[in-house]
Amino acid sequence: MKFIYQFTSGHSLLHRLDPRTKLILAAATLVISFLTGSPWWVLGGVVLVIWIFGGTSPIQYWPVLVLMVPLVTAVLLVHRSREGLEVGFRLAAMGITFLGFSMTTDPFDLGIALYYSGVPYRVSFMIAFALRFFPLLHEEMSIIRDALKARGYQGIGTVALTALPLGLGALRRSQKIALAMEMLGFSYAEDMAIQRTILKDIRLRRLDYIVIALAIAVTFVVGT
Amino acid sequence: MIEVNHVSFQYGEVRALYDVTMEFTTGSFVSIVGPNGSGKTTLSRCMAGFLRPRSGSIRIDGINIQKLRPRERVQLVGYVFQNPDHQLFKETVEEEVLFGLANIGVRGHAADVRVTSMLERLELDTKRHMHPFRLARGDRQRLAIAAVAVLEPRVLIVDEPTTGQDPVRAREIMDVLRDLNRGKGTSVIVVTHAMDLVAEYAVSIVAMASGTIVLSGPARDVFRQAARSDKPPISPPPIVRLGIKLGLDPLPLTIEEFVRAS
Numbered sequence: 001m002k003f004i005y006q007f008t009s010g011h012s013l014l015h016r017l018d019p020r021t022k023l024i025l026a027a028a029t030l031v032i033s034f035l036t037g038s039p040w041w042v043l044g045g046v047v048l049v050i051w052i053f054g055g056t057s058p059i060q061y062w063p064v065l066v067l068m069v070p071l072v073t074a075v076l077l078v079h080r081s082r083e084g085l086e087v088g089f090r091l092a093a094m095g096i097t098f099l100g101f102s103m104t105t106d107p108f109d110l111g112i113a114l115y116y117s118g119v120p121y122r123v124s125f126m127i128a129f130a131l132r133f134f135p136l137l138h139e140e141m142s143i144i145r146d147a148l149k150a151r152g153y154q155g156i157g158t159v160a161l162t163a164l165p166l167g168l169g170a171l172r173r174s175q176k177i178a179l180a181m182e183m184l185g186f187s188y189a190e191d192m193a194i195q196r197t198i199l200k201d202i203r204l205r206r207l208d209y210i211v212i213a214l215a216i217a218v219t220f221v222v223g224t
Numbered sequence: 225m226i227e228v229n230h231v232s233f234q235y236g237e238v239r240a241l242y243d244v245t246m247e248f249t250t251g252s253f254v255s256i257v258g259p260n261g262s263g264k265t266t267l268s269r270c271m272a273g274f275l276r277p278r279s280g281s282i283r284i285d286g287i288n289i290q291k292l293r294p295r296e297r298v299q300l301v302g303y304v305f306q307n308p309d310h311q312l313f314k315e316t317v318e319e320e321v322l323f324g325l326a327n328i329g330v331r332g333h334a335a336d337v338r339v340t341s342m343l344e345r346l347e348l349d350t351k352r353h354m355h356p357f358r359l360a361r362g363d364r365q366r367l368a369i370a371a372v373a374v375l376e377p378r379v380l381i382v383d384e385p386t387t388g389q390d391p392v393r394a395r396e397i398m399d400v401l402r403d404l405n406r407g408k409g410t411s412v413i414v415v416t417h418a419m420d421l422v423a424e425y426a427v428s429i430v431a432m433a434s435g436t437i438v439l440s441g442p443a444r445d446v447f448r449q450a451a452r453s454d455k456p457p458i459s460p461p462p463i464v465r466l467g468i469k470l471g472l473d474p475l476p477l478t479i480e481e482f483v484r485a486s
Binding site: 002143146147148149151161164165168169 | 269274293305310311324357
């Protein structure tokens with residue numbers, strides 16, 4: 001089973017960008033959505049960018065867009081003003097931005113990019129690994145919820161009951177993975193104080209610098 | 225009667241089941257077999273009501289299971305997942321078996337009687353106060369079966385119950401399922417790859433490939449057809465293949481039957 005937010009390999013512009021560029025792009029989008037008084041345009045822009053430059057049409061993630069409706073409505077109902085609507089659309093823009101990021105970024109590319117940016121390898125690998133395994137946990141959660149249904153349970157305690165098998169399963173798996181990684185020499189480079197080599201070529205290219213410059217320029221224009 | 229009528233299912237763009245139709249009488253012991261990705265688990269989850277087919281219907285004793293709420297469904301169809309650790313929620317073995325009964329409103333003496341009977345039947349009564357996660361894997365699998373079987377569903381679907389079990393434990397689990405089938409008249413559907421166990425325990429076999437049923441019927445007939453096929457969806461166990469090569473009739477499904485037949 002594949003979840004909407006999971007990375008799908010592709011050759012679109014967003015797929016080809018360095019993960020750090022996409023992070024800057026996402027940060028710029030967030031700043032723009034706060035600077036502008038019309039964040040619905042930002043949301044529309046994000047959807048268009050993901051469609052045109054990420055090769056992913058809104059139809060492919062329509063359930064997420066539908067989920068945004070109650071979110072925006074709830075915030076609007078709390079504030080009961082135009083500001084409420086703006087906050088709701090800002091949250092929606094943020095959500096879709098990170099959805100676009102996760103759909104077009106291989107978690108391990110992100111880990112490598114973070115490592116090249118000075119984040120310790122263990123930390124960057126941990127982040128990549130957590131993102132890589134999140135869908136697996138999500139799938140397990142669905143199975144556990146079905147297992148509760150198979151026992152006739154329907155109630156608000158589902159989350160609490162799910163926590164035990166999900167948590168124990170994650171602990172067991174992480175122990176096994178940690179052991180397997182040590183067997184593959186995960187700590188060797190650090191322990192022996194040698195330079196770790198990375199097979200994948202992840203680096204900022206001309207396209208990345210152009211996109212970063214554009215993101216900064218647009219943010220500056222909107223801010224002034 | 226279990227009726228699966230023209231059921232199709234897709235995961236996004238990926239077709240998992242295509243126009244699956246089959247029928248079993250109540251009290252059957254059926255094995256669904258086939259290679260990985262053939263649609264076995266998807267079909268079994270549709271039958272349990274966890275997945276809603278894109279088209280077609282599934283009826284058990286005339287009742288469309290898709291129209292029932294989970295609480296109403298559990299007494300019609302029970303489902304035991306492959307990994308027991310995904311379906312254990314309570315602090316003790318006893319509470320685990322009691323959990324489902326409490327959810328459907330069976331409490332007090334009636335519940336105690338059913339829990340004790342089920343724990344004895346599955347030889348877990350001496351471990352009733354243990355934490356489920358402290359049990360051995362085979363015991364956890366039996367506990368998972370007990371926790372669903374105690375609800376006395378008319379159909380019990382068990383997904384790969386013997387995966388990761390040694391041969392002795394695997395047989396113990398299959399014995400439990402056969403006891404439930406013969407003793408309580410529960411229809412049992414086992415999704416599995418263990419062909420030797422299929423030959424030994426299943427009365428009927430449904431062989432799947434690429435989301436469709438390619439062979440179905442009594443175990444002997446299905447094994448014979450598979451042996452004749454150029455691209456068999458299943459590989460009969462060695463003793464059955466030997467029986468076919470020797471032209472034995474009736475076809476032996478176990479070593480004991482082979483010895484008697486030869």
